[in-house]
Amino acid sequence: MELKERLARALPPMLRHIPRDKKWLYPFFLAGNIVLREEERRLDALPGAFDGYAVAYASDIHFGAYLDARAAVSLCERLTALRADLILLGGDYGEDQEQAIAFFNAIPSFPAGAPVLAALGNHDYPEGGKTMEPLLRAMREKNVQPLVNQTRVFRQGDDSLAVCVPDDFRCGKPDFQALKEQSDGARFVLLSTHSPDLLPDAAEAGLRFDLALCGHTHGGQVALFGRSLLSSSIYGNRFRAGWYRAFGAEIFVSCGAGTSILPMRLGTRSEIHRLVLRVNKG
Ligand SMILES: [Fe+2]
Secondary structure: OOHHHHHHHHOOHHHHOOOHHHOOOHHHHHHHOEEEEEEEEEEOOOOHHHOOEEEEEEOOOOEOOOOOHHHHHHHHHHHHHOOOOEEEEOOOOEOOHHHHHHHHHHOOOOOOOOOEEEOOOHHHOOOOOOOOHHHHHHHHOOOOEEOOOEEEEEEEOOEEEEEEEOOOOOOOOOOHHHHHHHHOOOOEEEEEOOOHHHHHHHHHOOOOOOEEEEOOOHHHOEEEOOEEOOOOOOOOOOOOOEEEEEOOEEEEEOOOOOOOOOOOOEOOOEEEEEEEEEEOOO
16 A cells, blocks of 8 residues: 555544635645646647647546535536537546545536546546446446547548547556557547556557646645655656656646645645647747
């Protein structure tokens, strides 16, 4: 069991619930205030037909004691209102699978229009060998398409953009060979993986990707001088938060919308994203 999980279990329940009258304190305010980050990214490999393609992205919602039903509904309404071409959800919908199901039960259905694709995170896996099916069903009921070692290919004219979603790095069984076959021939490959820890293995296995969107790290949640106090990544601060260039791809790691263990942040923000892909004209 990693240090973060040991700490979570050791905390008395009373310490894990911050009284309402303390929520003005800055670290608690940061945790509960989800900011929208909007940006354009110029990408060498992006085909012309996808210039201006907008992706709304939210990861690490962690529905439960710190992000309640009202906040969950508001979050989903904000994602829909971004009028993106694609909505991506990055996994860790609750602290455990029961709460992940509760999250999808709490939100309204996403309207028809932009497809909503979802990865699974390590917190979404059931304990004791139970099946994923109840969570997958709850997702589909809200017009969310879970992808596990699966790819959706979008076409515009002769150009194509493949969204590859592997199984979770820690709790699942990523199948890079399947993703390679499914994305073969796509002009641009967007890899949506809950954890950036999967990226070195994906590259090693020969999976080509041009852009990776990840969560999992929470930016450290509490980070001082750009370093996590406690990292959930096996690579420490290597993929803590923000943009990186590695494996011939652009990599983005979100700090996530929710918080885990404690509803507090310092040196990081709770965030969702609207990312517009742009052709790099040099
Ligand atoms: Fe998370």
